[in-house]
Amino acid sequence: MIIGASSFASSLPELQKEVESIELYIPKLGLYRGNELVKERVKQLRDALSTSGILTSMHAPYFGDSPNYPVELMVDTAHMGKAQFRLMEESIGMAGELGCSVVVIHPGKITGERETCFMNMVDNLRLLSLKAGDCGIIFGLENKEGTDPTNLCCTVEEHLRAIKEVNSPDLKATFDIGHANLTCGGNMKKLREFIRGLGDNVVHAHIHDNNGMNGEKYFGDMHAAPGEGSIDFSVLRELRFKGVYNLEVFSIEDVRRGKKMLESLWQHA
Template identity: 30%
Template sequence: MASQSKIGVSTGFFNFADLDDFIQGVKEFDVDYIEFKADPPCFFPLNLDDKKIELIKNKLSSCGIKPIVHSTIYDVNLASLNPTIREASVKTTLDCLQLAKRLGAEILVIHGGNLPSNYSLKFMEEAKSNLILSLEELIQVADKEEITIGLENHAKGFNIGMIKNVEDHLFFLKKINSRFLKAVFDIGHANLYGVSIEDYTRKIKDFLVEIHLHNNEGKKDNHWPLDQGNIDVEGFLELIDELDISVPLILEMISLKDYEKSLSFLRKKDLIKV
């Protein structure tokens, strides 16, 4: 059975692509969303004047595509133990929130930050407290601007992420307890931690605002097409249909060819509406 959710693609691995060319290429895929990752050089708040924003909005409108903004990833750490870095990370994220507002996006995706791996785990509570402080500051503005912040679970990496499992995810969502803070569930990232994707989905479903789809073998954050790797994507989409979850499904792959391949897989399996 085809999912009721709308489908989209991310610019995440296209930092140096021409946005007009990317949007035009995506138009042929007949998707509902483009998620723009706000990192330099081509889609960064400080590099986008009102004229450029208006051009992007008009292009999206002509293609029938809605925008989502993914806040800056690189050099940002909302849980940083260094107050200067944490405050700069909040400011950068707020710049992205205003960019989302200007673009007409309703969702801003963020990462929760990390604790550097050479720190003792006894500092984890301080890092968590810093992330809570950052989220509280962000939500004050999100509430005013009516932008929903989607807190995403981390990929497993060198440093220790704040959100490694559904319990971590729910902790921050419930601590902030705001209708403008929701969950973005990345199934590829969850797979790297070896957690049950079904269990994660069932527990997080009431907080979901978006889902990220890509595949891997549980060892590296490959962002492979959906028909590669060991994640049962077909089973996952059947699960969200069973649970009546209807949120944007955003594909995160490294090439337009991989997007085309993944969309073809979904349509052949009748997992999304054509």
């Protein structure tokens, strides 16, 4: 197991002291001016990472419902035009340049007939996966929270169906335990079954906590530190995956709490 954290938790130098891997969260890194990629900033980030030796992954632009998420970087993988393909292709290129092993990508949104949206997403992911493969990148398609009725790929069945339909060695699964907990309604038996259902398809994991129910903000998706919600993280022992367990939390203090939990979990396995 490799413990990582998202760059929206803290600065890169601070994270490098705490974890073995950093997930580069595009909107917070200041790599864009509006929707224009600033190549000098990418070079500065590459230089900073090259001296650290730390492992990296990347979170591609997505459809963010937070008021702080830049509208210029919105990408709905079920409804993509030229601007959205350019953003995703830039993420693939940056990931290759920065030495990232995995690029996390969100499934699409349901804005009409579900199956039509699903197949549009599959077609787009198939095109993007070809470009990822050319750059030696693997996409990790993330499962989303079922408390938001506009999300695709909330259940393990639909998540795996998308991966099977794309049928590319360069598209696998990012398992998000917080989103799965919301989909399973906080039921640990269902969450264990969800994890077992993923089998060998996982290439990346997101770790954060919530109460397993819809809330007033973000459909209950709190991204809290482990221990602040209802998840029994011992269910992670069911996950057939030994790569990066990325703490997707909001502060360095939460990173430290999550790191302590993950270390304890495997010490007592």
